[in-house]
Amino acid sequence: MDKKMQTKWSERISYGLSDAADNLVFQVMTTYLLFFYTDVYGLEPGAVAILFVVARIADTLESLLIGVMIDKTHSRFGKSRPFFLWYAFPYVIFAILTFVTPDFSANGKLIWAYITYLGLGFFYTAVNVPITSVLPTMTQNG
Incomplete structure (x- = not known):
């Protein structure tokens, strides 16, 4: 096997760590957020359930x-890599804001939850889809 054709170990590890970090935040979202919204932030369970359904529809x-945006992107960094630069910081900001608990009215809290959770979902997608789309370009091996 030709060594020039293989992906370097540093690139493999870098990709793996970026995907692991991205999915760590996603796992916190999916496993802890229902408890957080209902028991910590005080939202009604039915309202949170509707929020989660709306978020899954928005995800599609x-x-x-994001796929169309990747296809239409032409930069010196390639098609997918600019998304890591453009959306990583907003993703972190929304990950933090999702767990901030401002003292709003019940409707204000629900609006805050919608804005932060849907924003977090968008930025997760904006970072994760490009990470996955990079896979075929990491090696020239067929």
Whole structure:
């Protein structure tokens, strides 16, 4: 096997760590957020359930949107890599804001939850889809 054709170990580790970090935040979202919204932030369980359904519907549209954006991106960094630069910081900001608990009214809290959770979902998609789309370009081996 030709050594020039293989992905370097540093690139493999870098990719693995970026995907692991991205999925760590996602796992916190999916395993802890229902408890957080209902027991910590005081939202009604039914309202949170509707929020989660709306977020899953939004995810389907976001994935298509990010895919089209990747296809139309032409930069010196390639098609996918600019998304790591553009969306990593907003992703971190929304990950923090999702767990901030401002003292709003019940409707204000729900609006805050919608804005932060849907924003977090969008930026997760904006970072994760490009990470996955990079896979075929990491090696020239067929």
